[in-house]
Amino acid sequence: MSTSTLHLYLDDPLQDLLPRTYKGKKEITYPLTRRASIKDIIESLRIPHTEVESIFRGDSEISFQHIPQAGEQFVLHGVSSSTDVTQPTFLRPNPLQQAVFMVDINAGKLARLLRMAGIDTWYIRGLTDTELAEQAVINNRVLLSRNRDLLQRKIITWGHLVRAQQPKEQLIEILTLYNLTKAIKAFSRCLECNTLLDPVEKSTILHRLEPLTIKYYKRFHICPDCERIYWRGSHHGRMERLINTILALRKDGNSKME
Numbered sequence: 001m002s003t004s005t006l007h008l009y010l011d012d013p014l015q016d017l018l019p020r021t022y023k024g025k026k027e028i029t030y031p032l033t034r035r036a037s038i039k040d041i042i043e044s045l046r047i048p049h050t051e052v053e054s055i056f057r058g059d060s061e062i063s064f065q066h067i068p069q070a071g072e073q074f075v076l077h078g079v080s081s082s083t084d085v086t087q088p089t090f091l092r093p094n095p096l097q098q099a100v101f102m103v104d105i106n107a108g109k110l111a112r113l114l115r116m117a118g119i120d121t122w123y124i125r126g127l128t129d130t131e132l133a134e135q136a137v138i139n140n141r142v143l144l145s146r147n148r149d150l151l152q153r154k155i156i157t158w159g160h161l162v163r164a165q166q167p168k169e170q171l172i173e174i175l176t177l178y179n180l181t182k183a184i185k186a187f188s189r190c191l192e193c194n195t196l197l198d199p200v201e202k203s204t205i206l207h208r209l210e211p212l213t214i215k216y217y218k219r220f221h222i223c224p225d226c227e228r229i230y231w232r233g234s235h236h237g238r239m240e241r242l243i244n245t246i247l248a249l250r251k252d253g254n255s256k257m258e
């Protein structure tokens, strides 16, 4: 019995996503048993199309809709650090205006940390996967999720499979991937509702503060939407340390490359 095959060559970020049977393989011989688009073939390997930056056949870039023929060879590149969602690519010709996010319920703590860093991040509980995907698309937001099936939906152009397990590492992953370290504006945004905070006179909110907060803090901000009050407290110190860690990591990464 002879089976037609095609060959896929994957770079490191994509190899990491492969199921165990293929783990560590740079080249995959794929049995061509049905008429399917390259998107479907890639996703049958459990790699969401959102993770693929480009697909080459020889010198030509091809789209997700391409129907491979037996014997064809493809080189697949994964989305890697410093991705700019505001620039068109062959696979994604319609870029976003800015890197803003919608976070799936399976990465809720990441949503909060992104807001702490001042990054515009939606996080809505109680949505079905279909609603979540639609909301991300309609509102031009990058969908961040740990759910591969969700990211494999055709409707999604901009998304990312969050790889890290721990929220702080997830934050570093996203800030690095989308080159957002310069966009960090810690504690400029409400952690509960994502609204930009306004400065507020301490004298006008005294009745809402604890005595020790009144004693030790001078500058306050308020969320104009949900009216939560923020000040440079313990959260702020932790966030600054985390951001310093991120910036230091970036420096280390650069010096290693020199």
Ligand SMILES: [Zn+2]
Residues within 6 Å of the ligand: 190, 191, 192, 193, 194, 195, 223, 224, 225, 226, 227, 228
């Ligand atoms: Zn708020």
